[in-house]
Amino acid sequence: REYQGAPTGTDLECEGWRQEAALRMLNNNLDPEVAEKPEELVVYGGTGRAARSWDAYDAILEELRTLPDDETLLVQSGKPVGRFETHERAPRVLIANSNLVGRWDDWEHFHELEAEGKIMYGQMTAGSWAYIGTQGIIQGTFETLAELARQHFEGDLSGKIVATAGLGGMGGAQPLAVTMNGGVCIAAEVDEERIDRRIETGYCMEKVDDVDEAIERAEEAAEAGEAYSVGVHVNAAELHERFLERGFVPDVVTDQTSAHDALEGYYPAGYTVEEADELRESDPETYREESLETMERHVDGILELQDRGAVAFEYGNNIRGQVEDHREERPWPVSGSEPDERQPFDFPGFVPAYIRPQFCRGKGPFRWVALSGDPADIHRTDEAVLELFPEKDHLRRWIELAQDEIQFQGLPSRVCWLGYSTEGDEELTERARFALRINELVAEGEISAPVVVTRDHLDAGSVASPNRETEAMKDGTDAVADWPILNALLNCAAGADIVSVHDGGGVGIGNALHANNHVVLDGSDLAAEKARRVFTTDPGMGVIRHADAGYEEALSEARESNVEVPMATEADLER
């Protein structure tokens, strides 16, 4: 099927902008500029799909085109399954993807159902129609590396070498996020086309086949203090092994291969991509085994580099969990010659290391999309956000860099981290202030068509994911999944236009539960009402979730911004 992406402009296919926004966002997810394999409905992250099948896709569009302002469409794992009367303050679309009852909540059962067309992997933003291409992740990667630089390198990556792997839909943001922070990036990627694609879209500078060549170029750039990135056409495990042979230790080591899915996301060493793809078809069990053995070597390399002085962290792909599970089946370590005591979880996840302090304040990857298709609309919002928050230097740096460096993919969009804080406005959170400002600009005609505000599922109060977002929570409630469910219900109650709940996401089936929402800013009073409420409840969930776990930053935010925390004592709030 030939695929075009989202309709643009101000003519509607649907009965209103809320339904139209859903239709455009779904199609935007499948834009060939945005999706990794639009012909298979795969958006990103292994097999994260936007709809269960092309028939289901057609049926969703058909439903959206005829959906009135007081009905709600139900999408179950990428298939439209029902439609009922609700009211205009309620969501127009409700989505639940990939959810399984706990005991059956694993890849094995999921793949059985998937093979029969009974379920779909929604990843985080794919099946909720909120993916906006590599640009969506780049801000998070930029923020994470900036925080890492603050903690380890006095706020600057220049002269530092970051080694990573995986240049897929999200991992492809890494080289640019490193260079935007002034550093040097070496990224291993087995699929040459992916490297080419990152170079074409300006995310990566060069491609080489040889690890030694990559090291040499990286060292030269680092010495000169120049920002530089190179994609190496090699398996991540082999990259590290060659580093260790040469005695080369990067300053930072991480990876974003799709290790969360051993069969469809990760490539075993010793095969070309074509050979591996064949093996996956002909003998999935051997593929899986080989893939996990490569992950063991990969993690072993990261741990050894960490021992030799690199700052190591897992970047949310559950490679530590995969290796830990697999170790029960085979001896360890793989690459070293002596048995050792290293455990895969001996290097930290990026959330407790760099993100949680922000979640405590309700900060997370707020993103917005211009439904007009006109980049000028996003530029107007860029101005608006800087006008609203002139004191945020870091935000200014990000917006300026983004304007210079980031090519739009599909519908023009932007992402930045905003939180709950009501500083500077008694009544409104940061997120609400900005959303209301966009809504005004739409009403005034300064923005040519409605804007949709959404976010990543990775957000302050929307996810339970013990190997990533909720790793090592202070009170041990990493696995408590009441929170994402309450997040979805509350945002539904507050009037979000699309609400979604997914299992799995970036860490794989059974390892996470998370929720998302969209609000359509069409300039109306209704949109203002919804935006004011949803952009209070949504970051508010982040504050109360972390306050409940006993984080002082969250309790301070609650006190400073008047968030109700029913059982918090005065003493808690004063800490």
Added chain:
Amino acid sequence: REYQGAPTGTDLECEGWRQEAALRMLNNNLDPEVAEKPEELVVYGGTGRAARSWDAYDAILEELRTLPDDETLLVQSGKPVGRFETHERAPRVLIANSNLVGRWDDWEHFHELEAEGKIMYGQMTAGSWAYIGTQGIIQGTFETLAELARQHFEGDLSGKIVATAGLGGMGGAQPLAVTMNGGVCIAAEVDEERIDRRIETGYCMEKVDDVDEAIERAEEAAEAGEAYSVGVHVNAAELHERFLERGFVPDVVTDQTSAHDALEGYYPAGYTVEEADELRESDPETYREESLETMERHVDGILELQDRGAVAFEYGNNIRGQVEDHREERPWPVSGSEPDERQPFDFPGFVPAYIRPQFCRGKGPFRWVALSGDPADIHRTDEAVLELFPEKDHLRRWIELAQDEIQFQGLPSRVCWLGYSTEGDEELTERARFALRINELVAEGEISAPVVVTRDHLDAGSVASPNRETEAMKDGTDAVADWPILNALLNCAAGADIVSVHDGGGVGIGNALHANNHVVLDGSDLAAEKARRVFTTDPGMGVIRHADAGYEEALSEARESNVEVPMATEADLER
């Protein structure tokens, strides 16, 4: 703490009836007439609680008393954690209980968190404040036995002996449901006080200590065609073993011990209740092991009785699943002397056997509670439901029996099975018609105070539970949990006043996900609007869920009652 139950009458502690209803329902759940152990906040079903702790309980009440009509309270595993502005068409309370991320979704992790006060077991209706005592389950038990009688005994249990076990909060309904169907019941129960309690409240007729005596009395009554019930003070496993020794085979065999929880719900043989309670404290591991060994004997007995001609079924306590898991650890069978090929799942669950055809039509245990506390209000609703559905003979029989036989516990309430069907009314489902009629009666003052309508979590479209409600689904989607999540979100969108999502329920942590809702009928137009929508969306979820799985009854219901099933073809609907 001395505990009184719900306030009654028309004076409000809260700012409106929606909040007041939540407060009264929570307190009603803890009424000493209703709850099994109110002093521990335990309502029923092992450790199903209404609030996490007495502090949490007090805080919930405090929040409800001050909650305005445009705010929503969040309850996370029995603890109030937040409160946000929403709007009057949104729920006043959102509840998520006992939910864990899939991989950690088991009793072991749950008990660790519970011991630290970080989570609560909500069972099905306990933590969602919808439990109404044994009367709540009796209608389901009555319906199930009536359907069993239709399938196996020409519609009548007279002259038939039903052997069962467990006379707890829900299991206690069994003897009465058997006698209401004209039959004879022998029920094993290890806790003598429970038998006494069922006798006091009119649910069971007699108590004996000796199995032989119970058999003799039962056989006499059966021969005389008399309805009769006897509680035997014995362990269920021993009951069956004695049956087999004597060569006695009941016509029907089932049980409702709390086998879903080996540690806190089930009693091992060979101990008195006091001895077992001590063992549980001093050596939980041994307790669990002994408990599971007794379950093996128990299931072995059921299977042997089935082989000898009894109609056997599991009554939703997951005893088959428990034994299947445990068999991996030890030899089988226990009581027989020869190894055999019997598997625990060789006897069916009650849902595929007797309930699913009703779920396909959106039928389920609709229940309503008179907030006034006045039994006359329920009697008025009894009349109303019979006036509305004069053609339903079975309903008439139930209501008349209920009026004669069922003592109210706590707030007066009633339950009956109603579905989606719009037969007799173009626009409204059965559930909506009846709810709107109650709302009118409240408006007209014929009912003295508002009525709350809710239901069991066990309902047509609100649960994923592969060992119970979704056992053996036609398309193999037993474990797909998107449906209960969509149910909760949709009912939230439709305007239910309380919405809840729980893990576990009657089959234990990790084995089910389910949702519930409440609508408060205060006679207002707003209540009518909410009721019309929620009592369409809620049973509608049952129709579309079963239509999606390919059940013909559901596709017929969709055709007959104009339920939108987006991807169903004309051919599907005409089947």
